[in-house]
Amino acid sequence: MIHPSYSVLIVDDTPEDRMMYRRFLAHDPDASYTFREAGSADEGLALCREQAPDIVLIDFILPDEDGLNLLESLLAEFGSARFAILMLTGTGSEDVAVEAMKRGAHDYMVKSVALEQRLIIAIHSALGKVALEQKIEQQRLDLEASNQRLQDALGAQQASADQLRLALRAAQMVTWEWDIPSRSLQWSAGFEERVGVSPDVLGGDFERFFGLLAPEYRELTQQRLEQAIVSGTLDEIEFRVHAPDGGIIWMSASGYLQHDAQGAPKRLIGIVMDITARKQAELELRQREHEYKMLVENAPDIIARFNSDLQHIYVSPTVSRATGMPKEAFLGKTNRELGMPDAQCDLWDVNLSAVFATGQPRRMEFDFQTPEGLHYYQATIVPERSADGTIETVMSVARDITDYKTVERHLRFLADSSVGLAGSLDPLAMLTHVAKSAIAYYGEACTIDLADQNEIRAVAIAHHDPNIVAAFTEMRQRYPVRAESSHPVAQVLKHGQTLVVDTIPQHIFTDNTYDSEHVRMLHALQPASFLMVPLIVRGRAVGVIGLYALGTPRHYSHDDLTTLEELSRRVALALDNAQLYQEAQEALREREAFISIASHEIKNPLTSLLGRAQMLQRRLARLPDPGRAQDDAEIIVSQGMRINSLLTDLLDVSRLASEQLTITRKRLELTELVRNAVANLQASSPNYRIALTAEDSPLWLEGDAGRIDQMLLNLLGNAIKYSPECGIVYVDVRAVQNTAQIAIRDEGVGIPADALPHLFKRFYRVSRASVQQVSGSGIGLYVVNQIVQGHGGTISVASTEGVGSTFTVQIPLTQ
Template identity: 30%
Template sequence: MIAVFDGTFGNLALIPGGDCDRWEPELVWLHGISDGLFALAYWAIAIALVYFVRQRRDLPYPWLFRLVGAFIVACGLTHGMEIWTLWHPTYGVSGWLKAVTAILALAIAGALIPVIPQALNLPSRRELEASNTRFRNLVANIPGAVFRYLLHPDRSDEVTDSKQAEIARQHSENRLQLALEASGEGLWDWNIETGQVYLNDRYQEMLGYAPGELVIDLEGWEELVHPDDRPWVVERLTAHLSDRSIQYGFDYRVRCKSGEWKWVTNYGKVVATDEDGNPLRMIGIHIDISDRKATEAALAESQQRYQDLVENSPDIIERFDLQLRHLYVSPVLTEITGIETEVFLGKTCRDLGMDEAMINTWEPAAARLLATGERQVIEFSTPTLKGERSFEMAIAPEWSEDGTVQSILCISRDITERKVVEQALKTQRDFNQLIAEITSRFVNLSPEHLDIEIERTLRLIAEMTQIDTSYLFRFNEDDRTISMTHEWCQPHCPRQIASAQKIPLTSFPWSIAKLKQREIVYVANLADMPPEAEIDQMGLQKFNLAAVLSVPLVGRSGVVGIIGFASFNQSLIWNEEMIRLLNVLAQTIANAQQQAEDEQQLAISEERLRLALS
């Protein structure tokens, strides 16, 4: 025996599994991870089975589920052992685990043979529903003569009928009880004369009581009804007792033993009356509908959240039929158009007289969707109560059960700010390229071409930035006045170069002081100028300017002039990067002018020298 044990559990001359794989990392990890995942999966399944069996106390053959669970745990252990033997050659333990697993597998196979015929005899869900239907029919058709006999059993002239009635009653109640037990629903039987209420085991279990634990009368039953439901439930009961044509079937809440409230469906019917039609007995069933009510509540909550999301979404949400008529519009569309929701419904965008450019973009996209079934995305701009706005619209098909498009869902997002940013980035990129191109043209520029290039520069910058006028001033030799030397204007703007000669510097003291200090003067709006710039403000108004940007031209001797950009009717918006590039451009022009002046002085000096030598 000891030898067998040693041969089984010992490590004599055995090598770990990893040696068989030559300790190749890829193979070791492959086996280890695979067996680990197998083990985790088996144990997770076993835990789920245990939880299921514990929750479903009424589950048939629970021992079989536990046996299967033990088998699955053993399977997981064998895979865990495979990981262990990669490093430790305890193959005996591994073999015994596999043997236990095999025994469990054989036990399950043997247990299934007698269980399968019994399981096949269990009623199916459809059979239970059929039994429930038969019960309702039985309740509705219990003969009244049976109960009239029960009230008057001592009438000698009806002895034969009474025996037949007794037999019929007994058969009816037996069928009723059988149908109820088969249906698995809770039965209640109310003796109206005594007030006692019979509850079957399933009824009591439904509320968390042990069989026979819950003994109540009518008053006790009322105490079980939720306070909010009690008034109308009692009212329905009273109404049915008075008039049997009024159906006694509804959903309400009852208190469980634990104190929680459970939703049930209640069906009932008066099945016995006296000769005067007064009710003597009433029978009914309770069906636990807590899961259904929870599902309905979750669905209602989900629908409400969806509705809240749609109603409060900043996006425009629309639904159209196949003729492009509105079926639904979110409140945002009313906010931006001023058209009430009811006006949209049943009308197309053309019927509503909406923007033609938008319609000419939307209709072809909708036609493509209907033809291909593929989602479309379009962009368009349209007038709104908030001004011209840009939108991105996603157009998606809504499919019917037969696979055809039944409606069109559109979600439009306001992308005006995004478009503004995109345009600003494009303008900045184009402006950078323009400045780079202009600057390169001033390198080694001959003096005779300088004025033409400056005028070209003023035009290109003004056209790109869409300002009204651009110009260049030079300080005169007296250093007391300034004169415009170059100017470019939009076609609709007046030229002012003739009147802008020898302007006294005292007309713009605040601006000139800053420019002399090599500072850029940026007045986005004339009305926003500081109080100390009052004189400058009046001087600019004489030229009908509304906004101005002035950049100093710095030469060898200091500030020699100004390059400026102005608007006659609206404010100017320049970002810091554009102003920085304009400053670079101003310095480039100043250097080109300085070079031209140097070359001119050099030419004059050479001419004087030539004349002196001749």
């Protein structure tokens, strides 16, 4: 079997996604595809101009503009019937989905692991829609061409009549003369040219001329001639003549009677003309009229024409299928006289009157209750003008857009459900939102069950009536579904397949009730139909979404089924993500707990080690010639202090992660704290100079002196580390409006501009070689930022490579 082949243009700036679409479509069993790719909207538009594809896949987010603008450009340049357009995006949005469909996209999809089958189905559906649109567009073009030919034929007919009048004036027509007593027939010059038969062929014999007539016209022509002898006038008569070459010539003859001196009929004289062209035009006109009628009568749209009183003067047969009424019932009546709802009558009256008044086409949408159910239509109303430009009638073409509305409704439902799924990582909150969205869409009871080992729990139950929710909840709590039972929920979980029952058979109730009270509760709820789809997570059914029609049975359509299955895929993905998030959070908690315990365990022996090392350092200092031992002791103390500082930062990071970093607020004076920190660091860094500038007036604030000192030592230490040997670090403390501001500036290597936005992230280290040469853990500035934020303040940095950096801290002053 030969499958069709389609050309696909993929407009997506992500190579992985383009490769994913190629891979998905390669699995299509019913078609083959060729591909071209574009990484931007401009490139995609250029490729379409170069060679129009059959299918265009557009990513919503493109580097030069969004996918909606490209969609609009394609439709404006190529029209909606040229190729199928599908919009894809990494994150779903109701507004985007609806806007894409309104602007003319044939479908809209969210990129996910379940995209493959959905993409193939959507492409085939879109190609079908395009084929239908192309067929309708071709019908419209044929209709316009037919109308043009009709106009041309009418114009030619008018021109022919004008030529006849000119010929008569100029005596250019072929004349004939029939002598009645002798029955001889004579023709004027031009007979052969105009009639196609030489007079010599007839020899002036009337009977031989009659022999050229088509048999069905001989008797009629003879009767008309006899009537002319009596009446004195031969009115125009049309007949066909068989030419010698076998062709057919249409002729038109007219004349009048002449009498002899005694008043007896003597001769008939007149003119004859070849009307073959006119007859062919009339035949073609009738054929075009028949084709036009067939197009209109068999079009899927409802076509109607209205006069200025808004009465129907024509309706196509399609109206009978939509209303159940014969089309003849509409003629001569307004919509109101036909008994249509007042709201629809008002809508039609307003739009029809506007077209009559302005001459501008109008478009409107309306719904109508057909014998098949509620349908949605889009009507285009255009004026019909007479030759002088006056609007005599208007025509409306109403197209059934129920399928489009259904798609739009499905997208809105899925988008609304997706909002709840994306807005929370709490499975119960997500499922409750989904259940409520489902009843808003389907208007029925919805339950969502999750399987936990051998237990099946109803975690979400929704219905418009709170009493039904309460009754459903009580029944499921008192009589839980057994995993090993034949209950539909258990069977869907067991087999992982959708289950649809339009009318619930009695044995389902009999086989799955505990006792008479259970039977009573079921009968009170009156479940009549259900639709259940499994929640598949990593190949395993973990739950079931169930819809129940209560009281009256319901037939679930294919659209109902596919929409709920798509919802189940999204819910399953969200549940999997929530589970992964919870596991990740637990792993983070375990890691932070380990860091905290390990840091504590290391810090205790380290403190003892540092104490011993410092004691050794002091003893060596008292010796007259300590030698190399003094240097070794200094290195041990220095590195021990560094490890101690690193452990302090790790403990703070752990406390921040577990929200246990404490800020003990007391009233303190900031300038004095800064002076002490500068003095301590200056003493330990004799090769550098720290220049402090401070205002005389005190700067009082509520804060933790130990944490602020930790912040200052970290910032000052960094400034010294990244400064050149014997460099200067500038510290400025002052009041700025209602805040105390500390600015620490160095003249060191500086920080690359691309690193500045990430500087206060945990474990971030600048990757430049000039910075990497200085040791550090990447957590100091993270802790500093958390301390500043804990005091209600802010920290910022400005830096130029090769010039230096300035860190500015602002903390609110005490009022």
